[in-house]
Amino acid sequence: MVETAIKIDNVSFKYRNADSFALKRVTFEVAEGEFILLAGFSGSGKSTLLKCLNGLIPHFHAGRFGGTVEIFGESTLESDTPQLAKQVGFVFQNPENQISNLTVEREIAFPLENFGVPKNEIISRVDELVALLNMEEIRYRSPYSISGGEQQLTAIAAALALDPKILVLDEVTAHLSPRSAVHILTLLNELNKKHKKTIIIAEHRLDRCLNFADKLAFLEKGQLKVFGDLQAVFQSKEFPTNMLPKIPSLFLKLDKKIGLLGDKTSTIPLTVDELVATLNNR
Amino acid sequence: MIEFENVFFKYDPKTDYVLNDITFKIDKAEFVAIVGKNGVGKTTLIKHFNGLLKPNDGIVRIDSLDIVKEPISKMASIIGFSFQNPNHQLFAQNVKKELEFGPKNLKIEESVRDATIQNLVDTFQINHLLERSPFELSGGERRLVSIASVLTMNQQILVLDEPTYGQDYRQKKHLGLFLKKLIEEGITVVVVSHDMDFILDFIPRTIVLSNGKIAADGETVKVLSDQTLLQNADLVSPLLLDLCYSLQQIDDTFTTSINEQEVFENILSMLSKKQKMSR
Known part of the structure; x- marks a missing residue:
């Protein structure tokens, strides 16, 4: 049986000084090995929700917290943040907020050093990650002299250092060039499929994730409006049509005009190839 | 007007030129996108607009002023700059004070200032954020406030580095339409961006930077349709x-x-x- 990786039960949170709750009674579960997209307009509570997963909320950010978050059965209220860091790797929106060391290699080693891992183990773990993420060329460079995409890669490597089962990413492709973004997303897909990492990612570029994401959670004003597999979400009335990614959106417009669904197919094409195949079969 | 004439620039004498013989012209009231892969020198290029960086060789003129000869303060009154990372820009106690800071510094009349700010607040729908600290806002909201705080100063040229970063499609649309309106009023807007969809929807002219040179400069639809060009510039069609x-x-x-x-x-x-x- 597949284990439950993340269980979010009735979670609410209000930042100190804020007038309203950033999260309102959010409930959903993520099974181990799933790839979850988190969507929502900005300010809808995406980052806040993600920060609940590694205990930054409520341990670090002051405010009113209600409900429970369990990571592999352990409540985040009962674990401390270092303990959670071993389970949940976290990559922030802006790599500059995360980077603090003089070389890429040191940056990756940093979490391991913090946990007092023996030096030879640190070295072999860094070797492993550098090879896994193809970072040989930048290994000895300063993280401040590399490109944004490479910085984000460094941040992901550091997040993977402790070999967490869950990887949480907050709009990590936002200020990358489209090609670097595709590179990072492809890499995440690989980490998910090959290395069985459970991944939850807040992302505005939904288009580029549809061929590998399992489920989508849509937040609006702190409430979880829809959660489920992509087909169910895109057919749901709760999901705003103007937030639909390009290909499904185009297909649904065509469907409205000439009726495509239910004819020979009951699924919405998510990628260019799927749409072309659907149109070709008609 | 922005004019680059055979501009060369490198940060370190031992390395290659980041800008390698760049020549182009942007007219008043033009809306232009600058694209290229990470690290290609887009930010380096726009830092020449207000003299934050000065060319090793060649000439940069803004409204016929040679940026090498003019003090940065003079350029600042002509060009508004919004940086990639809002955290480098925001500092005030609350959003309202953040928005008032620029025009106060430039000694813009209070009534003009308030009207401009009100207009921006309405356009970007950020009324509910005015009393909050910029540092309590979400990433996307913060970016929006940092852009608005530049638009308060009514400069003739606006340079926005990755303005759609962290924005959802609604905010992007508001921003795009607002910038179009500024163009109609005669303001020149230059946007550095990776957001191909935003560029396609709103910006008529695109300049592609690749390997220190201008790989293409023309109508956005034409430039972004050229698959070979995009591939060479490491961009995704x-x-x-x-x-x-x-x-x-x-x-x-x-x-x-x-x-x-x-x-x-x-x-x-x-x-x-x-x-x-x-x-």
């Missing part, structure tokens, strides 16, 4: 274009377009043609 090329594989008469409505119409006519043929 817009999804709609990929779709069109794939559809051409099954119907070689399919006309490519990067306008969503046009693609929609083209698919409809392709399907109806197919239907007639099968009858």
